[in-house]
Amino acid sequence: MKIFTWRNAAFYSLVSASLLTVSCKDDEETPPVITASNFEVTVDENIAAGTELGTLTVTADKGTTTLSVQSQSATGAIAVDANTGKVTVGDASKFDYETNTAITAVVLAKNAGVEKTINVKVNLQKVIWEGAALTFTKEAGSDWTLAANQDKITNKVILTRQSKGPIYNYQWWQDNFQSDATYLDLSDDFWNNTDSEREFTREGGTKGIRWALLDDTGSTTDTWDNFELYGTLGDPTHFYSLHNIASIITRLEGENLVTGVPDNFGLEMEGGEVDENTGTDMPLLVGKKLGVWLVEEDIYFTLTFTKWGSGSTDNSISYTRSTKD
Numbered sequence: 582m583k584i585f586t587w588r589n590a591a592f593y594s595l596v597s598a599s600l601l602t603v604s605c606k607d608d609e610e611t612p613p614v615i616t617a618s619n620f621e622v623t624v625d626e627n628i629a630a631g632t633e634l635g636t637l638t639v640t641a642d643k644g645t646t647t648l649s650v651q652s653q654s655a656t657g658a659i660a661v662d663a664n665t666g667k668v669t670v671g672d673a674s675k676f677d678y679e680t681n682t683a684i685t686a687v688v689l690a691k692n693a694g695v696e697k698t699i700n701v702k703v704n705l706q707k708v709i710w711e712g713a714a715l716t717f718t719k720e721a722g723s724d725w726t727l728a729a730n731q732d733k734i735t736n737k738v739i740l741t742r743q744s745k746g747p748i749y750n751y752q753w754w755q756d757n758f759q760s761d762a763t764y765l766d767l768s769d770d771f772w773n774n775t776d777s778e779r780e781f782t783r784e785g786g787t788k789g790i791r792w793a794l795l796d797d798t799g800s801t802t803d804t805w806d807n808f809e810l811y812g813t814l815g816d817p818t819h820f821y822s823l824h825n826i827a828s829i830i831t832r833l834e835g836e837n838l839v840t841g842v843p844d845n846f847g848l849e850m851e852g853g854e855v856d857e858n859t860g861t862d863m864p865l866l867v868g869k870k871l872g873v874w875l876v877e878e879d880i881y882f883t884l885t886f887t888k889w890g891s892g893s894t895d896n897s898i899s900y901t902r903s904t905k906d
Contacts, residue, residue, distance in 0.1 A: 612693065612694065612695050613641045613642055613643045613644045613646075613692045613693050613695050614641065614642045614695075615639065615640070615641045615646060615690050615692055615695055615696075615697040616639070616640045616641070617637065617638065617639040617640075617690050617697050617699045618637075618638045618699070619699060619700040619701070619702075620635060620637050620638075620668065620699065620700070620701045620702070621701075621702040621703075621704070622634050622635050622668075622702075622703055622704070623703075623704040623705075623706055624676075624703060624704070624705065624706070625705070625706060625707075625708045626676050626677055626678040626705045626706065626707065626708060626879065627673075627676060627677065627708065627878070627879060628670055628673065628676055629670065629673055630670050630671065630672070630673040631669055631670060632669060632670040633667060633668070633669050634659070634668040634669060634670065634703060635667075635668050636665065636666050636667050636668065637661065637666035637667075637668060637688065637699060637701075638666070639666055639690050639699070641692050644692045644693045645692060646690050646691065646692040647663045647664065647690075647691055647692070648661050648662070648663050648664075648666055648688055648689070648690055648691075648699075649661070649663060649688065649689050649691070650686055650687075650688055650689075651686075651687045651688065651689045651698070652686065652687045653684065653685065653686035653687070653701075654681070654683075654684055654685045654686070655672070655675040655680075655681050655684050656672070656675075657671045657672040657675065658670075658671055658672050658675035658676070658681075658684045658686075658703075659671050659684060659686055659701065659703065661686075661688055661701075668701065668703075676705060677705075678705045678706065678707055678879075681705060682704070682705055683702060683703065683704045683705060684702070684703045684705070685700070685701065685702050685703075686700075686701040686702075687699070687700060687701070688700075688701055706815075707814075707815035707816075707879070707881060708878075708879060708880045708881065709814045709815050709880075709881045709882070710880060710881065710882035710903045710904055710905045710906065711882075711903055711906060712903060712904040712905050712906040713903075713904055714901050714902070714903060714904070715732075715901065715902055715903075715904045716887075716899070716900070716901045717732040717740070717898075717899065717900055717901075717902070718888075718897070718898070718899040719731075719741060719742055719896075719897055719898050719899070720897055721890055721894065721895045721896055721897040722744075722894070722896070725741040725742060725743050725744075725751070725896075726751075726761060731751060732902075733752075734875065734902075735875060735878055735880070736752070737752055737753070737756070737789065737875070737877060737878060738750055738752055738753075738789060738790065738875050738878075739751040739752040740787075742896050742897075742898050743762075743764060743767065743896065744896045745764065745893065745896055746764055746767045746768060746771070746896075747767060747771050747786050747787075747823065747863065748786075748787060748823070748898055749762060749767050749770075749786065749787055749788070750787050750788045750789055750790055753788035753789050754766070754788070757781070758779065763777065763779075765777040765778075766779055766781075767786070769783055770783050770784060770785070770786055770788070771785060771786040771823070771824055772824070772846075772858065773785075773845070773846045773858055783845070783846075784822055784845050785821070785822025785823060785824035785825055785845035785846055786822055786823035786824050787822075787823045789875065789876055789877055790823070790873060790874065790875060790876065791817070791820035791821060791822065791873075791874040791876060792820060792821060792822070792823050792825075792826040792871055792872065792873060792874070793811070793812025793813075793819050793820045793821065793826070793871065793872035793874070794808075794810070794811055794812060794819075794826060794829065794830070794869060794870070794871065794872075795811060795812055795813075795814070795870045795871065795872045795883065796811060796870055798868065798869060798870040798885075799867070799868030799869045799870070800833065800834070800869075801834060802833060802834055802835075802836050803836075804833050804836045804837065804838050805833050807838055808829075808833060808838065808839065809840070810829070810839065810840075810841075810842065812872045813872075814872050814881040814882070814883070815881055817874060820872065820874045821842050821845070822845040822846070824845060824846055824859075824861065825842050825845060825846070825848070826866075826871065827861035827862070827863055827865070827866060828848055828856075828859035828860065828861050829842075829848065830862075830865045830866060830869060831859070831860065831861050831862045831865055832848065832850070832856075832859070834862075834865055837850060837851070838850065838851040839851075843855060846858045846859070847859065863889050863891065864889045864891050866886045866889055867886045867887060867888060867889050868885065868886070868887075869885065869886070870883065870885055871883065871884045871885065871886075872884075873902070882902055882903040882904070883902060883903045884900050884901070884902040884903075885900060885901050885902075886898065886899070886900045887899045887900055887901060888900075
């Protein structure tokens with residue numbers, strides 16, 4: 582029979598303590614394991630600084646992990662919170678699709694000497710409004726200077742129509758001349774005339790806005806089948822002045838094929854002839870599927886006129902357009 586004595590107890594206590602010390606020491610010397618996923622997101626261009634893009638997924642079995650941006654394709658474009666992993670827009674100017682279609686970065690996760698890299702990619706896309714349809718109507722004889730008779734699309738673009746003449750960007754004239762456009766201003770801009778006393782570049786109407794035919798919706802002649810200048814939302818190619826678009830529609834409906842657009846007022850016709858400052862039949866805009874490009878803000882959306890009043894007393898217009906999602 583084995584007798585348990587205090588000497589035995591002391592021995593066992595010493596062994597247990599040694600084992601515990603070794604176990605703790607081994608645990609302390611075991612490096613942490615960092616688990617992280619690469620990050621990719623697609624966003625609209627021209628978003629504001631500080632906009633949250635998402636959060637990196639990073640975990641560790643022990644210790645504290647900190648994050649830092651090691652490199653990025655566009656300096657200062659994104660920022661990453663060292664503790665939370667939140668990814669935000671840094672330098673908003675880098676979020677320009679024409680300059681960067683994508684921004685990439687390498688983020689370093691570090692914990693007790695252990696490091697792991699995370700690849701970050703932010704894809705940029707053009708701003709195309711594809712939200713619910715909005716209908717705008719300005720009745721004949723209504724005061725175009727009242728907000729109720731204006732379509733405020735952005736802070737830089739407000740569409741309306743005066744008692745006669747084409748639709749125009751009311752806000753552009755306020756921003757540049759601190760007053761409304763006169764009829765001569767709008768006529769000069771649309772027709773390339775020089776009757777106005779104000780100095781501005783004649784651009785074919787609707788300052789700051791370009792237009793495109795998106796397809797042959799509403800066409801009545803076979804000539805449209807051979808037309809090759811249709812536009813695509815998000816691509817500025819084949820976006821022209823409103824004068825151009827109205828002229829193109831007028832020619833195609835008259836069975837005259839348009840093959841080119843040399844400037845804001847003329848058209849190239851089949852056979853190479855250039856038709857300078859072409860005439861327009863504005864009511865023919867009704868029913869055509871148009872693309873609209875707000876140039877400065879680089880926003881695209883669709884618009885279809887449902888009414889274009891004509892004559893000396895009918896300055897009405899009505900259209901349906903897509904809105905921001």
